[in-house]
Amino acid sequence: MTAARAYGMLAAFKTVGEILAAAKAVKAAGFTKWDCHTPFPVHGLDKAMGVRMTKLPWIVLCFGVTGLSFAIWLQWWTNAVDYPFLISGKPMWSIPANVPVMFELTVLFSALSTFFGMWMLNRLPRWYHPLFSVPSFRRATSDRFFIAIEAGDPLYQSETVRSLLEAQGAESIEAVDEPVTQSDWPPKIKYVAWAATGLLMLPPAFIVQAKFSTSDTPRFHLVHDMDHQPKFKAQAASSLFADGRAMRMPIDGTVARGELFEDEAFNTGMVDGEYLTDFPLPVDEFLIERGRERFNIYCTVCHGVSGLGDGMVNQRAQEIISPLWVPPFNLHADTVTIQPPGQIFQTITKGVRNMPGYAQQIPPRDRWAIALYVKALQRSQAGSLEDVPPQHRDSIR
Amino acid sequence: MTTAHAVPAEALEGVHAGDRLGRLARIALYVGIAGLAIGACLGWSGGETEMRHFWFSYLVGFTFLLTIGMGTLLFTMLQHVVGAHWSVVVRRIAELTMANFPLLALMFLPLLVPLMDGSGSLWPWAGHYEGGDPGHAALLEHKRPFLNVPFFLLRIGIYFGVWIFLARRFLQMSLDQDATDSPDPTVRARKWSAPSIIVFAFALSFGAFDLLMSLNPSWFSTIFGVYIFAGSFIANCAWLILCARWLQNRNLLTTQVTVEHYHDLGKFLFAFIFFWGYIGFSQFLIIWYANLPEETMWYKDRLTPAWEMWSWFIVFGHFALPFAGILSRHVKRSRVGLLVLASYALLMHWIDMYWVIMPNMNAPSLGGPADGGTNPFGLMEIVVSVGLCGLFVSALARRAAKHPLLPVKDPLLGDSLAFENF
Incomplete structure (x- = not known):
């Protein structure tokens, strides 16, 4: 982790007005790989940066329609085709009864695709960012507004970038390096993750094994006193009574209630x-x-x-x-x-x-x-x- | 109650309508009188049947305006209870509209004729109705202590008392704020809003039971009040959008109401179109699944040949089509798109009220013809509703000329003017 290459240039600004103006200037200079970091959402910054509207709504729409279609198919298949079952005399496949599930699955698919689509579009999860190594960047969560222009940008030249940001009145400008050997996961975490994954495979492995093999050992009783209750089942034998039966005969000369059939x-x-x-x-x-x-x-x-x-x-x-x-x-x-x-x-x-x-x-x-x-x-x-x-x-x- | 943005001086230009609304008030008044006169003549000359048709049409128009009134009143209280910043620039439109409640109370008075003449031609329980189906007589008898003319009148009086009191109170607090730099009136409105909403909710729900559900007295649905509430809020959103656009076309509120406020009203409209569908379907699903005759009859009345197409139109035209239409952010931020959808939503709300009320005129479950007769839709409904709307708009225009169209000293006005969606 000693070798490092340039990540880009980080400039700090003091006010909302400054960063809006700076963002406009950076956009006008034609940069494409750059971003702003602010302590709170700044109105108009999207427009100043020329950020295009997110594609996320289209992803969500597609998944929502998929959820709706899946719900219709699922209920049609289970209720009307695979296991037709007549309920309350309604038709086997009855739309009104299906609407709640259609609604729920549309919402579920939409919500999950919103959440994970946002992750995907933002390339999350990301454990490390080169800007975190700059001490002054901490103020991005309290009172400073930052612009970072990446070295990967085709127009990037450190002198021109520096002078552009200086011209916009940046309070401080720092070149940021990133480690060349992309830091892998720490070895400890890696081993723990492998071990955990292996352990997670065990229960399904046991299930598969039990499903495809015959066992001749008696089953294991988890709750002993429920599996073996101190009582006699019907027709069971008993050593308590002389005739060896757990069930008792009626006493001579008696009739059980409701069982007198004289006529x-x-x-x-x-x-x-x-x-x-x-x-x-x-x-x-x-x-x-x-x-x-x-x-x-x-x-x-x-x-x-x-x-x-x-x-x-x-x-x-x-x-x-x-x-x-x-x-x-x-x-x-x-x-x-x-x-x-x-x-x-x-x-x-x-x-x-x-x-x-x-x-x-x-x-x-x-x-x-x-x-x-x-x-x-x-x-x-x-x-x-x-x-x-x-x-x-x-x-x- | 802090505000991050100051109110720029130019924000207070174009907030006084002055005499610019005079012509509208006059024309709307003439249209109102003419519409009601034509409707009454049609009813009078057509004998008993057409007179009934007139009363049903009158109730449709009246309910349509009542839901706008209730929607705007609830909107105003809702903005206070949550301390909304964005909505201050459109709140005065709602406040001026809800101040029409005394007029709505006046408009109710003609309905006393079919209520008290003993014919039961509008509300069957007010006459000698014994239930269309023999089994319904017992249900109706059970409801007698509630559904009788004196108690009905008492309740209607209470509802209008609540509505008029709350509407005047909240408008007055807002006007008080116009006259002072201290935020006290707004603080007071916020304190009033929460308990007021609870009282209002009871008036709305029971008002819906009395005015609309009791048109078929053996039918009952506890969610019916929520259904009317959903419709009221749709009407409110559409009404605010249309009023703001109308004022902007006359060079009023031009800089104050921006695409951001329309976007938020559009979101509200979208949400409540879905909410309406959710509630309407909830009512239908329970009744459909249980399949009890005394509950299904309400839908069976609306699935007769005379009404079946209307019912399907309600499902697709009131829910599916506008839902898909206003789903996109671009539509909500488009001037033309939102205007079209708001007009459409308001029209569909009228059709919804028509669909709730009018099938009761010849309902099979009330002893009408088994096929529901012929669909009565015609000139009568249009002239009567247009007439009532004319009077409503005329009174609103007269009031709007007297007051600023913006709460000019509201402590949150600066934030509302600077409001932006992300």
Whole structure:
């Protein structure tokens, strides 16, 4: 770092007026590689120096439009193409729902490109500048205004530059040198940086290794008392009780709350191995209304509102062509319409094919109500004019 | 409150309009009377339907001017609360405009006819309206304690009381400053501004609910006041730009208002065009996503064949086009560019108010025809709005002739005159 070459000429001025005049003179002399350093923004200095408007807004505009386009593409691809998912009955690709993300990504891309574009245009980060070696340059942050003309300028000749700056009334003029061997990073920092980079590569390396290898050692438990809680899981063995079971049988002669099923016909829909052909409870308008309400809650998702087997879950399964999907029955098919109420009740209770049993969710009375409503639905699809009360027949004829 | 720049003597030239505004005041008055007379005749001769059309048109013009008044009042208070230096040279234009609030209160009086004649032809709740949809009757019944004529009148009285009081107070403090070298009046205005803005915000928001949202009484949107606020501020920015340009064309304020001040007003205009779009979309998104009938009906009314094109025009013409148009710094600093965009923004603000108010006349959700009927736009809206604007401008010109167009002794005037953007 002993050898040095000329960096340029640094002149200090006392007032705003002086530096404005000096900047005009330097510009008029035709210099291109030079700059001003002032303690605060000086109005009119850009104009005096002939600084052109920055290109930054164009960069930001391009990135903003890119962010907007990316947001549109991202939401179109994820929502409508790669994993179509119906939300609230809106279209798969629905612009209003996408606008917030479009807005955010436009702002994000614009803001980041403003910040890093400014760095790039100013050639930042820069750790060292030759002017920092001039002690008097410190006053650039308090009370002096500086002009630095670089030796790299094609018109640079130290005598002419000095006389030009002197003519503008510079308080002091100094030639500035810069070290020839561009100072590399200090060795210590260099080694630490290499070591840190190497360490940073370790976690991803472990992840990659774990992803492509099979391990036969048990997993490592970070939080031991959460992974191993002092409790028994369902169906687990226990050495505490004589029968070796952790789960206990009910005490003889007791019935759990809500599990007293005395009336066989009412609770199973069967009597002596035969399905009930009638309803084991009074059939009235209230029951059928209850049935409609429960049907619409529990059954329509698959069977559809009118029982045609066209519920939203089925529509969705058809749309994505699910190989596992067994379509729900059309409740108006002949095989279903001939079923007695007891069989329908039992289907709801225990399930059939892919349909799960609903005994846990729906109490028996409501299951009967649904069976009644299903019967009514079937009647409605196969009805004739004679089914309609005489006083209403005229209105639908 | 220190100022870095002294006020040069030539800065106080061309600040007194004197009799140069007399002709404008006269012509605007004639235009105003003629416009309102033609509008009233059109309404009177066309029977009940056209009379309704007249009242709706009157409300459009009235709301347009009210938002200019509220915008300029807020602008003035805002400059005080933040202690802005740049805006002093255009602040007096805003102060003179907002002093029109007593006139706006007078202009409200004719609206008492459709309010109190029991027909409910403008505000349906003031008549025998029971809700267009059976489900709306319950909503409306719930709102009865709020939406009834006596309480409505009381509230309108309070709003105008607040607006007139604040407008007169802030203009008076500014005029007091003209007469003294001590900065006391400006210091006082700064102290007044913060609490005043809070009171003003309530008057603006509830005023928007009462005058505009209650045109469809079963509809509700809590952000609606903010939407009107955004529009008001757009109107204010455009209004200040147009007024300053108009005065400069008459050799007033020629050296004082520079491209730097226009640039800042342009930035404000740009920001609030975006803010308007942000708020308008926020209101739409929530309603669209929730998809509740009592909320979507407001937009469905505006997507009928009669209004669909207007709605699209609002989205693109009020937001997308001016946003792209005024994005560039060069446009904001161009005399012609900014003049065109400010005129356009003010026109679009009128169309926005028209779009908020007028579809309620034949709204399907209020029991109107399912397709929204035919779009009523025609001579009526134009003559009534031009007429009301004529009276507004005439009163403003008369006042502007009496006072300097610049706060001549404002302690921050020097900074404002020397203001430069980077």
